[in-house]
Amino acid sequence: MRLDVTAVMDTGHYTYQFVAGNLALDFVNTVAYRADPGKKIDHLQCAAEVRQWASEAQLPDRAAIHSCPLMGTAALRRIRAVREQLFAVFHAIAIDDPIPADTLAQVGNALHDCCAKRCLALQGADVRWTWRPAARCTDYLLHPVLVAATDLLTSDAHGLVRQCEDAGCGWLFLDRSNARKRRWCSMADCGNRNKARQYYRREAGLL
Ligand SMILES: [Zn+2]
16 A cells, blocks of 8 residues: 555644455554565554554544553554564465464464453443453454454455555455455555556556
């Protein structure tokens, strides 16, 4: 996914994209140009970016994530570590490689750790999931992401995970198109850019 650098500079923040069709894949896609080491940008580098992503992703506990007093280096490291584990698993699926079993186990353990901090509680006459006092903002953030990831992994839809065909993009998405021929993370971005490139190469007699 290409960044609109002008817009980033004008507004002071990045606009996250939610084009993958799955929250866990959108979370993985918070790294732009993942497949191009020279242009790769991690958009979850600080607490403000994590909070912004949580808001734009409309996570159930986004208000609690915003009011978390501390989101330090260890929290950010945990968030990014889980993101990279998810990338390793879903990227393997997208390119038809074997899923790394040890990384898959780490994903399961991460969800288990989050779930261990949840409990059932009564709100009036209703029963709701809530968080134990030990829960932290990383749990609020990672729980819905990991539920989305594991629901996808354990469903037939995991076979629809694809990687954008742009050479540098590296974003992942679910191909739910009727013909199962979705090639780009976003037609408006990687799709149009590559089609324009192909057009000019054809015009120049390079194809
Ligand atoms: Zn792309």
